[in-house]
Amino acid sequence: xxxxxxxxxxxxxxxxxxxxxxxxxxxxxxxxxxxxxxxxxxxxxxxxxxxxxxxxxxxxxxxxxxxxxxxxxxxxxxxxxxxxxxxxxxxxxxxxxxxxxxxxxxxxxxxxxxxxxxxxxxxxxxxxxxxxxxxxxxxxxxxxxxxxxxxxxxxxxxxxxxxxxxxxxxxxxxxxxxxxxxxxxxxxxxxxxxxxxxxxxxxxxxxxxxxxxxxxxxxxxxxxxxxxxxxxxxxxxxxxxxxxxxxxxxxxxxxxxxxxxxxxxxxxxxxxxxxxxxxxxxxxxxxxxxxxxxxxxxxxxxxxxxxxxxxxxxxxxxxxxxxxxxxxxxxxxxx
Amino acid sequence: xxxxxxxxxxxxxxxxxxxxxxxxxxxxxxxxxxxxxxxxxxxxxxxxxxxxxxxxxxxxxxxxxxxxxxxxxxxxxxxxxxxxxxxxxxxxxxxxxxxxxxxxxxxxxxxxxxxxxxxxxxxxxxxxxxxxxxxxxxxxxxxxxxxxxxxxxxxxxxxxxxxxxxxxxxxxxxxxxxxxxxxxxxxxxxxxxxxxxxxxxxxxxxxxxxxxxxxxxxxxxxxxxxxxxxxxxxxxxxxxxxxxxxxxxxxxxxxxxxxxxxxxxxxxxxxxxxxxxxxxxxxxxxxxxxxxxxxxxxxxxxxxxxxxxxxxxxxxxxxxxxxxxxxxxxxxxxxxxxxxxxxxx
Numbered sequence: 004x005x006x007x008x009x010x011x012x013x014x015x016x017x018x019x020x021x022x023x024x025x026x027x028x029x030x031x032x033x034x035x036x037x038x039x040x041x042x043x044x045x046x047x048x049x050x051x052x053x054x055x056x057x058x059x060x061x062x063x064x065x066x067x068x069x070x071x072x073x074x075x076x077x078x079x080x081x082x083x084x085x086x087x088x089x090x091x092x093x094x095x096x097x098x099x100x101x102x103x104x105x106x107x108x109x110x111x112x113x114x115x116x117x118x119x120x121x122x123x124x125x126x127x128x129x130x131x132x133x134x135x136x137x138x139x140x141x142x143x144x145x146x147x148x149x150x151x152x153x154x155x156x157x158x159x160x161x162x163x164x165x166x167x168x169x170x171x172x173x174x175x176x177x178x179x180x181x182x183x184x185x186x187x188x189x190x191x192x193x194x195x196x197x198x199x200x201x202x203x204x205x206x207x208x209x210x211x212x213x214x215x216x217x218x219x220x221x222x223x224x225x226x227x228x229x230x231x232x233x234x235x236x237x238x239x240x241x242x243x244x245x246x247x248x249x250x251x252x253x254x255x256x257x258x259x260x261x262x263x264x265x266x267x268x269x270x271x272x273x274x275x276x277x278x279x280x281x282x283x284x285x286x287x288x289x290x291x292x293x294x295x296x297x298x299x300x301x302x303x304x305x306x307x308x309x310x311x312x313x314x315x316x317x318x319x320x321x322x323x324x325x326x327x328x329x330x331x332x333x334x335x336x337x338x
Numbered sequence: 339x340x341x342x343x344x345x346x347x348x349x350x351x352x353x354x355x356x357x358x359x360x361x362x363x364x365x366x367x368x369x370x371x372x373x374x375x376x377x378x379x380x381x382x383x384x385x386x387x388x389x390x391x392x393x394x395x396x397x398x399x400x401x402x403x404x405x406x407x408x409x410x411x412x413x414x415x416x417x418x419x420x421x422x423x424x425x426x427x428x429x430x431x432x433x434x435x436x437x438x439x440x441x442x443x444x445x446x447x448x449x450x451x452x453x454x455x456x457x458x459x460x461x462x463x464x465x466x467x468x469x470x471x472x473x474x475x476x477x478x479x480x481x482x483x484x485x486x487x488x489x490x491x492x493x494x495x496x497x498x499x500x501x502x503x504x505x506x507x508x509x510x511x512x513x514x515x516x517x518x519x520x521x522x523x524x525x526x527x528x529x530x531x532x533x534x535x536x537x538x539x540x541x542x543x544x545x546x547x548x549x550x551x552x553x554x555x556x557x558x559x560x561x562x563x564x565x566x567x568x569x570x571x572x573x574x575x576x577x578x579x580x581x582x583x584x585x586x587x588x589x590x591x592x593x594x595x596x597x598x599x600x601x602x603x604x605x606x607x608x609x610x611x612x613x614x615x616x617x618x619x620x621x622x623x624x625x626x627x628x629x630x631x632x633x634x635x636x637x638x639x640x641x642x643x644x645x646x647x648x649x650x651x652x653x654x655x656x657x658x659x660x661x662x663x664x665x666x667x668x669x670x671x672x673x674x675x676x677x678x679x680x681x682x683x
Binding site: 050051165167168195196197198199200201203204222223224225226227228229248249252262263264266267268269270271274275277278279280281282284285 | 394584608617618
């Protein structure tokens with residue numbers, strides 16, 4: 004592969020992030036490991052507080068430190084460990100080799116600068132382009148993300164764009180330096196469905212044209228089903244299941260994933276009389292887990308789950324789940 | 339499924355219009371208006387759930403609030419059990435308030451952080467009933483039981499609860515005066531998926547037990563399909579389609595409804611392969627300056643010449659199915675429309 008040493012563009016191992024607050028520690032990310040292949044779209048699903056955003060923000064070191072602290076693990080990207088390199092090197096990677104798109108385009112764009120200025124900025128900083136070159140490239144980028152009349156709109160301010168258009172601008176900025184990896188954190192959550200459909204279409208198109216790898220964070224299982232190649236489900240700061248998208252939806256092997264898929268109503272097909280409910284609340288992550296995080300809400304739980312945090316077991320080709328219960332045999336796992 | 343034929347109309351909304359003035363300049367002169375709700379008519383039958391869907395800015399929340407007279411409507415009529423409330427004076431409204439209540443979107447913002455749960459749920463009782471303290475507490479406990487909150491939490495403050503529990507407090511408050519009609523304005527939008535199901539099931543259970551009538555405002559079409567008996571679709575201040583739930587989701591008639599439904603991603607990877615997705619171009623026009631003719635004409639994939647000239651009126655074109663679209667305007671058009679309609683699910 005392109006990297007020579009590894010077939011992965013991103014290889015995260017045992018990442019651990021802790022927030023130190025006055026009320027004590029919050030173990031937001033607990034030994035998260037995952038890989039990303041070139042050109043792949045990895046969907047990360049989970050509820051609020053499951054650690055999906057914090058994981059991604061940790062690996063590009065975009066968290067305020069303190070209170071956040073990366074307590075362990077490695078993040079290999081282009082032969083370097085992002086958890087260890089100095090901040091100046093990180094700055095050269097962030098926004099250039101790794102692009103970011105956030106949830107709310109209104110708060111992530113600076114309202115007092117023109118959109119053109121904000122696209123040109125990374126081009127000048129990271130790629131060393133001249134003003135004129137950068138302006139041309141910026142217009143190309145806006146055109147690429149489907150903003151009509153691109154050159155003229157460079158002079159407009161963020162408030163002159165609609166929500167969907169602003170998100171296109173954010174994508175243009177993220178793509179400006181031709182990143183290898185794009186991290187998209189709930190990029191369509193603040194948008195209406197018809198606008199979301201436009202953005203999803205755009206991303207599919209851009210993937211074909213540019214071929215970058217994408218990490219797509221969302222809580223919307225519908226979006227994930229349509230766009231991801233592989234899905235990672237997070238719960239209580241951990242990865243509980245990981246599989247290719249079709250396998251995950253057809254054959255979920257963690258009780259949380261199974262229940263989550265049943266709680267969402269469908270727009271087509273049969274209509275359930277009553278929605279399946281996951282009783283209880285997500286765990287409070289005040290210390291490093293010594294039991295399964297889903298223990299309190301799990302219908303499958305047995306004594307072992309209370310003493311030991313399950314590792315991720317292989318349950319199929321490229322499919323793993325962190326559960327002591329084996330749904331395939333319908334019995335406890337004897338490992 | 340809910341049968342409207344023998345049912346009694348609880349709420350009748352006719353030509354409801356809610357315009358907000360735009361004032362500019364030093365003299366704050368009136369220079370225009372935001373036509374948030376622009377001539378909306380529908381009925382809500384006793385015991386049913388009417389889903390009101392649409393994208394942000396389409397006027398669905400304004401509509402719900404205007405029906406409860408949280409705004410003073412610009413024009414139109416709203417009748418609750420036959421009593422006109424659109425322009426009713428304060429005293430009359432106050433007498434009617436216990437019958438109609440609201441559950442808000444953001445349980446964080448709609449609960450006073452300085453009041454205890456008992457205080458919040460008990461406030462409507464203080465205002466509208468003459469219960470003494472002991473009786474009131476008894477009623478508060480009863481309500482907490484009904485929505486699944488532990489009685490021991492009565493003296494806690496909202497911040498001590500999770501989002502789902504806070505929404506339960508909001509629901510208990512809405513139920514305090516035994517209302518007939520509740521407007522639920524995006525009650526689950528701020529909640530996580532696994533918690534959404536808990537709250538929706540609670541709302542359904544309460545409806546069965548207490549015979550409540552809901553106006554359920556939401557942008558989540560799959561959830562509306564789950565909870566609503568009939569569904570009204572709004573676009574830019576107008577109701578473009580109103581139909582029984584199954585009919586609407588199986589066979590949407592208005593081009594906007596069709597596009598809206600096809601834009602919802604299903605949590606099933608296989609469904610994305612063969613999905614003929616209709617991607618609407620562009621954005622919703624500003625409600626301060628809606629287009630001439632049909633409001634949807636700027637984005638409609640099946641726009642005709644007449645759409646840019648004449649605003650279609652909403653008409654019942656099949657039993658219970660109301661559509662505002664020129665495709666169904668006359669019999670000649672109707673056949674043409676159906677012939678041209680792609681056969682899709």
